[in-house]
Amino acid sequence: MKKKNYFWGIYDEFFYCITWPKWINLQITTLIVSFFSIFLSIFLYGVDGLFIFFIKKLFSL
Template identity: 60%
Template sequence: MIKKNNFFLEIYSEFFHNISWPKWRDLKYLTILVFFFSIFLSIFLYSVDNIFIFLIKKIFSI
């Protein structure tokens, strides 16, 4: 039982005293950056996929 309590106390201490949390402004900026990068990447991959589909159809339709 003592080991369990000690374990949870160490978790609490680690969580609240040793972790450096990002500032709210940085968090918003990075969230927006990830959002737009994800949108860009999905559009890019969709385009590349369509180009490959088009090329494969042209090659095998001869």
């Protein structure tokens, strides 16, 4: 009997107590996260290339 009440409580909380974001807000947030993920990967790629360049110069002396 306790398991049934437990799962019923989960169901009630999931459908009636949680406020879900609107579809447009979810799309905007997804676009922002995607943009910054791509920007950060390009930035880190550049920084890595810069470090490789300096390390090659340092050890080629």
